[in-house]
Amino acid sequence: QKEVEQDPGPLSVPEGAIVSLNCTYSNSAFQYFMWYRQYSRKGPELLMYTYSSGNKEDGRFTAQVDKSSKYISLFIRDSQPSDSATYLCAIFNTNAGKSTFGDGTTLTVKP
Amino acid sequence: DSGVTQTPKHLITATGQRVTLRCSPRSGDLSVYWYQQSLDQGLQFLIQYYNGEERAKGNILERFSAQQFPDLHSELNLSSLELGDSALYFCASSLPGVDTQYFGPGTRLTVL
Numbered sequence: 319q320k321e322v323e324q325d326p327g328p329l330s331v332p333e334g335a336i337v338s339l340n341c342t343y344s345n346s347a348f349q350y351f352m353w354y355r356q357y358s359r360k361g362p363e364l365l366m367y368t369y370s371s372g373n374k375e376d377g378r379f380t381a382q383v384d385k386s387s388k389y390i391s392l393f394i395r396d397s398q399p400s401d402s403a404t405y406l407c408a409i410f411n412t413n414a415g416k417s418t419f420g421d422g423t424t425l426t427v428k429p
Numbered sequence: 430d431s432g433v434t435q436t437p438k439h440l441i442t443a444t445g446q447r448v449t450l451r452c453s454p455r456s457g458d459l460s461v462y463w464y465q466q467s468l469d470q471g472l473q474f475l476i477q478y479y480n481g482e483e484r485a486k487g488n489i490l491e492r493f494s495a496q497q498f499p500d501l502h503s504e505l506n507l508s509s510l511e512l513g514d515s516a517l518y519f520c521a522s523s524l525p526g527v528d529t530q531y532f533g534p535g536t537r538l539t540v541l
Contacts, residue, residue, distance in 0.1 A: 350528055361431060361519055361532035362472070406472065410528040416462075416485040417528055421471035 321345055324407055324420030333429050337394040341407035341420045344388065348418075350410035351383050353392045356422065357403045365405075366392065397427045432456065433533035435520050441539045447508040450536045454501055454522030460484065461503040462523075462530055463495055467516040478503055479525075507538070515540045 324341045331337055339353075350369045354362035366381040368374045374381045380393040390409070394401055407420040432455035442448055454461050463475040474487035478497035489495075492510075497503040507514060517537055521530035 352529060354532075359466075359517060359535070359537075361433070361521075361534045363431070364529055364531065367529045408530075414485060416474060416477060416487065417530065418474070419464075419472040 319344065321348075321411075322407065322409055322418045322420045325423055326421065327423035328426065329423055330426045330428065331397055333397060333399060333427055335397050335427070337397050337401070337425060337427075339392040339394075339405050339407075339423050339425070341390050341409075342388055343390070343409050343418075345409075345411060346388075347411050347413040348388075348409040349412050350417075351381070351390050352408040352410070352417070353379075353381055354406040354408060354419075355403045356406060362406055394425075397425075399427050399429050402426045431531040431533065433520060433522050433531055435518075435533035435536050437536060438534065439537045439539075441541065442510060443541055444510055444512060446510050446540075447506065448510065448538065450505040450507070450518055450520075450538075452503045452505070452520030452522075452533060454503070454520075455531055457524060458522035458531070459501065459525050460523045460530075461497055461501070462521040463489075463503070463505050464519040464521065465516050466519060466535075467513075470516075472519070475505070510540045512540050514538065 353366040356362040382391040404422040434453045475489040477485040521532045
C-alpha cells in the first residue's frame with residue numbers, strides 16, 4: 319500500500335465548477351501538507367502549504383486537512399480553463415526527512 | 430520562474446552511456462532534491478542533499494549517483510543507461526528547516 323494515495327482522475331469539469339481533489343495518507347508522522355500544480359510536463363509549482371488540521375484559503379484555492387482521518391483536500395472555486403493541469407499532493411514525513419508525493423490528478427476545465 | 434535552474438533541458442543518448450544532469454538551487458536554499466518522472470507516472474523521489482551532505486535517499490538505483498558541491502549546485506550522474514531510464518528528471522530546492530520545495534523546469538532524458 320502506498321503511503322500517499324491520490325484520487326487518480328482524470329477529472330473533467332465545466333468552467334465555473336467547484337473542484338475537489340483528494341488524498342489520503344497512512345503515516346501519522348506526516349506533518350506538513352502541500353499541493354502542487356504541474357502543467358504539461360513542466361516543473362511542479364507550489365500552490366498551498368499547511369501543517370495543521372483545518373482550512374487554509376488562498377484566493378480561489380482552499381486546502382483542507384483532517385489529521386484524524388488522514389485525509390487532505392484541495393478545493394478550487396470558480397474553476398477556469400487555465401486551471402487545467404495535474405495536481406499533486408505532497409506530504410512531508412518529519413521522521414524520514416522527506417516528502418512523499420501522490421501520483422497526481424489531471425484536471426481539465428472546459429470553457 | 431521558481432529560481433531553480435537545470436541544464437540541459439533535453440538530452441538524447443544511447444543505452445550504456447553515462448550522463449550528468451546539473452541543478453542550481455534558489456539563492457539561499459541549502460537543500461536540493463532529485464526526482465524522476467516517467468511518462469504518465471508520478472514523481473519518484475531519488476535523493477536529497479543538504480548543504481553538501483546526503484540527507485535522505487529514495488528509490489535511487491545503484492547506477493545513479495548525486496552530489497552537492499560547496500557552491501550548493503548539484504549534479505545527478507546516471508550511468509549504464511537503459512531504455513527505461515528515459516524520463517523527466519526534476520531538481521527542487523528548499524530553505525533550511527522548511528520542506529516547501531521549489532522545482533526546476535526539468536531535464537528530459539531520452540535513451541535510445
